[in-house]
Amino acid sequence: DRALVWFRRDLRVDDQAALYRALTGARQVFCAFVLDRDILDVLPRADRRVEFILGALQVLDEELRARGGALIVRLGSATDEIPRLAAELGVQAVFCNHDDEPQALARDALVAQRLAGLGVALHSFKDHIVFERRELMTAVGGPYGVFTPYKNAWLRKLDAFYLGSYPVERHAAALAPSPLAHGVPTLQDIGFLPAGLSAFVGQGSRGAEALLADFLERIDQYHARRDFPATKGPSYLSVHLRFGTVSIRRLARLAHERMQGGERGAEAWLSELIWRDFYHQLMHHHPRAMTAAFRPEYDAIQWETGEQADALFAAWCAGRTGFPLVDAAMRQLRQTGYMHNRLRMVTASFLCKDLGLDWRRGEAWFAEQLLDFDLAANNGGWQWASSSGCDAQPWFRIFNPTTQSEKFDAEGRFIRRYCPELAGLDAKAIHAPWERAPLAMPGMDYPQPVVNHALARERTLARYAVVKKRA
Numbered sequence: 001d002r003a004l005v006w007f008r009r010d011l012r013v014d015d016q017a018a019l020y021r022a023l024t025g026a027r028q029v030f031c032a033f034v035l036d037r038d039i040l041d042v043l044p045r046a047d048r049r050v051e052f053i054l055g056a057l058q059v060l061d062e063e064l065r066a067r068g069g070a071l072i073v074r075l076g077s078a079t080d081e082i083p084r085l086a087a088e089l090g091v092q093a094v095f096c097n098h099d100d101e102p103q104a105l106a107r108d109a110l111v112a113q114r115l116a117g118l119g120v121a122l123h124s125f126k127d128h129i130v131f132e133r134r135e136l137m138t139a140v141g142g143p144y145g146v147f148t149p150y151k152n153a154w155l156r157k158l159d160a161f162y163l164g165s166y167p168v169e170r171h172a173a174a175l176a177p178s179p180l181a182h183g184v185p186t187l188q189d190i191g192f193l194p195a196g197l198s199a200f201v202g203q204g205s206r207g208a209e210a211l212l213a214d215f216l217e218r219i220d221q222y223h224a225r226r227d228f229p230a231t232k233g234p235s236y237l238s239v240h241l242r243f244g245t246v247s248i249r250r251l252a253r254l255a256h257e258r259m260q261g262g263e264r265g266a267e268a269w270l271s272e273l274i275w276r277d278f279y280h281q282l283m284h285h286h287p288r289a290m291t292a293a294f295r296p297e298y299d300a301i302q303w304e305t306g307e308q309a310d311a312l313f314a315a316w317c318a319g320r321t322g323f324p325l326v327d328a329a330m331r332q333l334r335q336t337g338y339m340h341n342r343l344r345m346v347t348a349s350f351l352c353k354d355l356g357l358d359w360r361r362g363e364a365w366f367a368e369q370l371l372d373f374d375l376a377a378n379n380g381g382w383q384w385a386s387s388s389g390c391d392a393q394p395w396f397r398i399f400n401p402t403t404q405s406e407k408f409d410a411e412g413r414f415i416r417r418y419c420p421e422l423a424g425l426d427a428k429a430i431h432a433p434w435e436r437a438p439l440a441m442p443g444m445d446y447p448q449p450v451v452n453h454a455l456a457r458e459r460t461l462a463r464y465a466v467v468k469k470r471a
């Protein structure tokens with residue numbers, strides 16, 4: 001009997017749930033990936049993520065070939081291509097891993113229906129996160145809405161079973177090559193242009209391996225360094241977690257073991273991996289919150305609209321707000337596809353609470369620009385910043401962009417990297433150049449602040465008062 005493994009956000013051979021299940025259940029296993037036109041057609045022609053995916057597929061194909069298989073890559077709509085491939089290959093079952101984004105669930109339901117029409121079963125498994133869907137519920141059987149109790153329950157439930165890896169290697173003999181596997185297309189083959197993906201990110205699972213090795217050298221310092229964007233503090237593994245070029249079970253296992261050995265850095269890092277699970281289960285229980293405020297009373301907020309609001313939004317996207325840390329962060333995003341976590345919080349708060357713009361506008365910009373864009377985490381992060389989310393920042397807490405800058409980029413090292421025009425300012429002036437170094441500014445190509453923070457803060461408190469009335 002034959003099976004097909006449909007790869008999606010799990011682009012690796014190591015510890016891969018669906019691949020393991022197929023290999024242990026069938027005698028011949030084929031592997032495929034669909035470059036989905038439904039997703040690709042709406043993207044700009046140069047997109048770093050497409051570049052990343054092709055690189056990851058290249059490594060995946062090499063790894064499969066080294067074990068006697070090969071990757072079939074199809075360009076088309078997954079809902080057509082998977083049933084077509086199943087028929088061409090004569091398989092009895094298709095194996096894949098859960099993807100809980102609402103659009104992916106709808107796609108998978110359609111694929112399952114079409115496969116059923118051919119007498120082929122679609123089997124789907126947990127692979128992307130540690131605890132999913134209804135695996136972790138409160139004592140009264142509801143989903144968790146606050147992070148800390150969720151995290152405590154997560155740690156309590158964890159045991160070797162949940163972090164065990166799937167021994168794919170032991171069963172690799174069932175991998176079968178296919179005359180349909182023609183290698184991985186180039187960007188040009190699929191009508192895309194190079195987008196300048198940074199070499200730092202690395203290629204597919206090989207890149208993840210290199211970043212992980214580097215991070216393990218400094219994970220013990222994670223808790224102390226993670227908040228300072230000029231410092232190499234975090235793991236930079238987010239894009240690899242997003243596309244499954246590294247196994248979450250393996251990462252959580254490494255962190256958990258070190259945490260049990262008393263390492264504070266590993267403990268703090270594991271907590272971030274738990275946030276990732278938290279937002280995923282939230283998406284499962286509250287798909288409505290992927291487009292509207294998690295707390296419905298926040299949908300009553302009147303955001304700024306019109307020409308002036310559009311100009312403010314454009315200045316934010318371009319990194320020209322006149323607030324150096326915000327601008328440096330927005331330029332980092334645009335130039336590299338990455339933004340440091342502290343800066344995601346600062347820039348998101350700035351959009352909602354200084355510019356008075358709807359968080360969904362910022363969310364959409366991040367979704368377009370982030371290499372690690374993930375619906376659950378991005379939406380969770382934005383709703384945290386706008387205070388409309390589950391366990392979010394309280395609405396009356398408003399980041400001061402200048403204070404954040406002084407605190408987290410005290411010497412202005414990060415600012416200088418992305419706003420070179422300000423490089424000559426000293427460590428005090430660089431956080432508020434127009435205010436602190438007015439004589440140096442005329443003639444410099446750097447904007448005046450687009451808002452006055454103190455006034456914006458008052459406007460925001462008034463704007464958010466509708467929430468207080470309704471709550």
Ligand code: FAD
Nearest residue numbers: 234235236237238272276341344372373374377378381382
């Ligand atoms: P590390 O600090 O090394 O963390 C390890 C991993 O934990 C990350 O790779 C990520 O998978 C997970 N993680 C860390 N923080 C969070 C968090 N707050 N929520 C969920 N998972 C987390 N993360 C994304 O992966 N995709 C997004 O689209 C995304 N959008 C965000 C938008 C906003 C407004 C905010 C405030 C945060 C967002 N995050 C997102 C979370 C976080 O900023 C990134 O995961 C992190 O900066 C990635 O860098 P890293 O891999 O070096 O992180």
